[in-house]
């Protein structure tokens with residue numbers, strides 16, 4: 001659909017770390033000589049004891065074992081803080097922008113060191129030790145980053161649970177990993193609304209006997225319930241603690257964190273990442289993908305509750321001594337101009353967000369963007385879902401003023417860092433394509449039987465060799481790890497995503513494999529049909545799933561959200577079906593089209609197609625795990641208005 005190509009702008013090329021020739025040379029070495037390549041690049045971080053071994057990996061389904069730098073020792077907090085103190089102690093590490101535009105702060109690397117050491121000492125004094133799990137349930141305030149780094153400093157394993165999750169979801173995650181402590185705040189603040197974090201934590205902790213300590217940051221000052229001997233105020237405890245805390249010496253393969261996946265496809269998995277390979281991979285991808293240079297102001301809008309916040313707000317940027325912006329609020333508060341105002345206010349150079357935010361802002365029209373200058377922007381990024389070419393073009397033209405390349409970064413909680421992505425100085429862009437693999441990443445497209453397909457093709461996306469940032473296991477359930485990722489196509493890591501490779505070797509993620517639709521024998525990615533719908537001027541968002549069809553086997557069922565102010569009429573319905581027919585072909589024309597005032601999304605903003613599939617199948621009595629749904633109310637409306645009643 002989108003054959004348009006955007007070459008690397010000269011201005012971008014002239015300052016870039018890597019041009020196309022360099023990319024090819026580095027990529028070739030990374031796959032031909034992974035030990036040499038990763039052995040050299042492993043030195044980008046500081047080791048207490050250097051490694052002598054680099055890669056030791058088996059994808060054999062009977063013995064899946066992934067180790068990188070296995071005899072080296074290091075500490076992640078040391079790499080994010082201490083090693084920068086001499087050269088850039090007084091440089092800003094974190095720019096914090098509050099929910100209220102009047103609230104902000106700058107934290108230097110030296111400040112960061114003090115905060116992290118004090119909290120680390122508080123945890124130690126409460127008996128938290130190396131290997132213990134600590135749950136972090138926080139709003140987007142600097143203390144969330146301090147908490148992560150304090151855990152890393154003493155060798156405790158953090159498990160962040162997004163602040164939007166319910167007490168039940170929180171309790172389930174705390175129990176699954178037997179956390180000994182929780183770090184939270186009295187309340188969170190998002191879009192002017194208070195979020196009762198401590199009250200939620202209290203409710204969860206009633207069912208979590210393993211938790212002995214609850215550290216509470218005062219954010220709003222509202223009255224909260226207090227449990228003596230368990231609860232301690234962050235500000236009181238840290239004030240009394242020493243600002244000096246040595247770093248625990250960690251083995252490269254000691255766990256750094258557990259993080260539950262967003263649950264788009266089922267019960268969330270407790271993804272476990274270890275220290276050495278993760279730090280090398282997160283910092284290296286951050287530097288190369290965002291072409292990070294000293295002094296750049298870099299803003300990733302994710303929440304630290306998602307992997308993107310782990311790798312690209314905290315660990316990657318801070319390991320690189322970067323200036324990382326952290327935002328407490330939401331894109332629509334006080335108004336739809338907020339993201340762009342923040343870009344101007346802090347002179348942001350790199351802006352990294354998700355398609356769901358881009359589509360929501362696009363729906364508001366160009367005026368909120370055009371109110372702002374945005375002349376500091378140099379690079380834009382996207383992550384989380386396939387970005388529809390229509391949204392890509394809007395982002396490129398209206399936000400980036402046709403000056404800023406967009407890095408469409410494909411990766412997963414499981415991968416620890418970005419796997420398929422353009423590099424700004426090296427890769428010509430095609431809207432909607434994540435383009436090419438990062439160094440060391442070897443994508444393979446296989447058919448249903450596991451046969452590797454060559455050249456321009458489409459199928460299931462696997463990765464044939466390990467990379468340092470790969471997850472090591474599902475916490476407490478290695479068997480589930482093996483079953484989920486290594487048995488479908490033995491000898492390879494299976495991503496669960498569908499993918500197309502074009503004549504230029506560019507990769508296009510077509511959606512989850514479960515979501516691939518088979519209409520009269522033709523395989524079709526949901527992403528393609530959705531992109532066609534979104535291309536229509538009246539459509540804000542669309543989600544497409546397959547549903548049983550008497551003649552075709554599977555038919556196409558489309559849920560469509562219209563732009564603000566557009567009337568949902570039967571005529572428009574017909575027009576949209578015709579539109580898709582025209583854009584892709586008769587084979588893709590929707591058999592059912594339902595107006596959706598809202599779509600079911602995970603808390604991280606991803607469309608939950610598995611729920612839409614159930615509704616389309618008229619089988620909505622068992623919707624599966626819906627604990628990660630952001631707004632359960634939208635589901636009732638969709639069930640009520642379903643088009644495929646038996």
Ligand code: ATP
Pocket residue numbers: 261262263264265266267268269382383384385386387408409410411412413414434495496497509511512604606
């Ligand atoms: P669960 O695994 O629990 O179902 P999830 O897959 O949504 O949840 P994440 O790890 O947050 O959890 O998301 C990774 C998935 O997001 C990828 O497998 C892919 O489907 C999608 N994704 C991420 N980035 C991109 C991108 N740039 N283009 C297309 N899809 C993307």
Ligand code: MG
Pocket residue numbers: 261265412496
């Ligand atoms: Mg997943």
